Amino acid sequence: VDAETFRRFYADSAPSLRAYLRYRLNDPVIADDLLQETFLRVLRADPASLHQAQLRSYLFRAATSVIADHFRCEARSPDALAVAAGQRAEALRGATGCEPELPLDVARVLAQLGERDRELLWLAYVEGFSHREIGPIVGVEANSVRVLLLRARERMAQLLSDHGLGPEEAA
């Protein structure tokens, strides 16, 4: 891959991946670090051998793996884990968010969703991935994705209703 091809690929995919990382980590600084690490992993894997359609799904798979590694590293350091967990929880409660622009109602709903539900809903609704594409990203079979996503939708619909977020308010 030459520099120009990489620049184009980055310009196309980095903004959405960055938002996904911020959503998963709730910390823009760590998200930018992991964004770098994800693209480095993709470059190491020789992206020229992948088709354009595969590349986006591969990028999110790499990001999921980078996030998992990040949490594993955090877990090795008990202090860091406590601080990070505290920050995440606090940010999601909407008290003092690491993500300053996150609206309070959005933060409250997301805080009550499980990590897997959050991940699935983002990949399906924001990125528009198919079940077949989501499977390898989250590490489950495509058929399981259908079931998991259905349950995530139900939980999300319940939460939106509990918080009084109708179609107009949700948008």
Add this chain to the structure above:
Amino acid sequence: MTETGLTEDSQIAAFMHRAARAYGRGEAAPDPAVIWLKAALERHRAREQRALRVQALSFAFAALAITVAILVAYRLVAPVFATLGDVGLLAGIAMIVALPLIWLVGIRPLSDAR
């Protein structure tokens, strides 16, 4: 899907897109130059390490070949030098050992450098 299901679905989609906007989807990402440079540096280091491994392997093979050559040469030449007495034998052995070492340590790196 029922009408209610469709409404829920569009409601979730609207909420998720709102969250996506809040998390900066659509905003420009940082300059990729640093990533490209890091990748280039990693590639360079990997090439260097490969070259070092090849060099170490060739050095080991050369040392093995020289040892065998010394043993063979000693077997062939030593009887000739032995006729010159103890000093002659020692000089012969020294020559057999020194010539490949001079090649290995001195001449070969020079030719590699060229």
